[in-house]
Amino acid sequence: MRPSVHARDRPVEAHDRGRGRLAPSWFAAVMGSGIVAVAAATLPRGFPGLGVAATVVWAGTAVLLIVLVAAYLGQRLLRVHAGDPVLAQFFGAPPIALLTVGASTLLLGGRVIGERAALCADLVLWSAGTVLGLVTACTVPYLMVTRHRFAPDAAFGGWLLPVVPPMVSAATGALLIPRVPAGQVRLAMLLGCYAMLGLGLIAVVLVLAMVYSRLVHHDAPSGASVPTVWIGVGALDQAVTALGALATAAPSALPAPYARGCAVVALLGGLGIWGFALLWLVLATALTVREIRKGLPFAPTWWSFIFPLGACVTGTSALASRTGSQLFVWGAVVLYALLVAAWAVVAWHSLRHVGGVRRERARR
Numbered sequence: 001m002r003p004s005v006h007a008r009d010r011p012v013e014a015h016d017r018g019r020g021r022l023a024p025s026w027f028a029a030v031m032g033s034g035i036v037a038v039a040a041a042t043l044p045r046g047f048p049g050l051g052v053a054a055t056v057v058w059a060g061t062a063v064l065l066i067v068l069v070a071a072y073l074g075q076r077l078l079r080v081h082a083g084d085p086v087l088a089q090f091f092g093a094p095p096i097a098l099l100t101v102g103a104s105t106l107l108l109g110g111r112v113i114g115e116r117a118a119l120c121a122d123l124v125l126w127s128a129g130t131v132l133g134l135v136t137a138c139t140v141p142y143l144m145v146t147r148h149r150f151a152p153d154a155a156f157g158g159w160l161l162p163v164v165p166p167m168v169s170a171a172t173g174a175l176l177i178p179r180v181p182a183g184q185v186r187l188a189m190l191l192g193c194y195a196m197l198g199l200g201l202i203a204v205v206l207v208l209a210m211v212y213s214r215l216v217h218h219d220a221p222s223g224a225s226v227p228t229v230w231i232g233v234g235a236l237d238q239a240v241t242a243l244g245a246l247a248t249a250a251p252s253a254l255p256a257p258y259a260r261g262c263a264v265v266a267l268l269g270g271l272g273i274w275g276f277a278l279l280w281l282v283l284a285t286a287l288t289v290r291e292i293r294k295g296l297p298f299a300p301t302w303w304s305f306i307f308p309l310g311a312c313v314t315g316t317s318a319l320a321s322r323t324g325s326q327l328f329v330w331g332a333v334v335l336y337a338l339l340v341a342a343w344a345v346v347a348w349h350s351l352r353h354v355g356g357v358r359r360e361r362a363r364r
Contacts, residue, residue, distance in 0.1 A: 022071050024081060027093035028303035029350060030068060033061040034100030035310025036343050039336055041107035043313070044320040044329045055112065058104040065101050069094075082139075085148040091136045092161030096168050096307070098129030103172040119179060126172055130196075133165025137199065153218035155210040157228030157304065160235050163207065167200030167238045169193065171314075174245030178252045190246065190253040197242045204235040208280075224299035226291045229284040234308030236277035237315035240270040244318025267322050274315055281312065298353055302346045309339040 040054035072094075081087040102125030110118040140162035144150070170193040177193070180186050211232065215221070221229060247266035251259040288296070288305075313335045320328035 022068070022075060023087055023090065023300070024072070024093050025087070025090040025300045025303075027068055027072075027097040028090075028300060028307065029347075030061055030065045030097035031093060031100055032303045032306030032310065032343060032346065033057060033064065034097065034104050035307050035314070036339060037061060037104040037108055038100060039310045039313040039317070039339060041104070042317045043332060043336055044317050045333055051108070054104075055108045058101075058108045059112065061104065062101050062109075065097055068097075082143060083147065085144070085150065085154075086158070088140055088143055088148070089158040089161050091140055092133070092163070092165055095129040095133035095136055095165040096161075098125045098132065099165065099168045099172045100307075102126045102129060103175060106175055119176075122172075122176065126169070126176060129165065130169040130173070133169055134196075136162050137166055137203070153214055155207075155214040156221065156225050157211060157231040158225075158301075159207050159211065160204055160231045163200055163203035164231075164235050164238060165200070166196035167204070167235070167242055170197035170200070171238060171242035171245050174242065174249045177246075177249035182252070186253045190249060193242070193246055197239065197246070200235075201239045204232075204239070208232050208235075220287060220290070222291060222294070223297060224301045226287055226296065227299075227301045227304035229287055230281075230304050230308040232280045232308075233277055233284055234311040236273055236280060237308070237311035240274050240277070240315035241311060241318050243270045243273075244315075244322060247322070263322070266318070270315070270319055270322070274319060277312070277315070284308075298349045300350075302349065306339070306343050306346055309335065309342055313339055 037054045037058040040050050040057075043050070082091070102122040105113075105118050105125065106122040109121065113121070173189060173193040173196075177186055177189050180189055211229075215229075243266040247259075247262040250262040254262065313332050316328050316332040316335060319325070320332055
């Protein structure tokens, strides 16, 4: 019989079920920290010291990625986690972590390790993250169909994670397009990024429909599952970011009429998706405030607040650079301030949690 998931089982402390000390959900810490650095580098308005601070965050995030990859692979629990209906959803986090660290290396790491080394590192991380993300986007839905069984109220925001990595590949790959050889290689990369954007965006819309249906037909989410509602915000704003980045890169690979078309789609399509993301942001915020009043316990899912907020910043920044609107410029700045504050809170609670777990194990 395939394992089933009910609403009461869903929240996401599944890594505490005796299945290993490290779950793939912890890679969301790399995603969240990495997006803080990336968002700083793409912010439409600079501030003194911001570049240095973002570079420090990038360096710490790169180290954290190495530590988590080594620790996770050392557990040899990949198949166990793949068989878990909840944990399998978080296999989307490692490829996004690779892609985010790669992008921040390209944007910020050059001043530390050199531009050429930063480009090589990003090419490696983008390639690995893209391959792993495509595998995840195909494999996890297959497992959901063939091995996992879900109750009618099982859908939650974590179902978005396996299909988001291709969109992150599209957005971060756009940074590499002008840096790869001109001609067919550059064209193939641009077209491939657009294909991955379409793959991810359509899948995200399908999953969001299921999540919304679950929200209106069943009890409101509670506990550790509430932060995962925010993943919808990140998925939508990642599409806005990708549209803007690809439109910027398109003139280096496409003839003028099509490059101008990419710019039109980035503006009009981006605005429409950004508006929908704003609606989902309001819904996620209201549900979160409701749960905080009851007492929201710490869980790794708190990192689900951070990457979506960062994607809000990058998406809003993309629209700011395309329109010149001060509404988007200062909107991105305000969102970035909220992002940094939220990141500091979640990082502090994560360190306390890890320290408490280590002390508890030392007493055993």
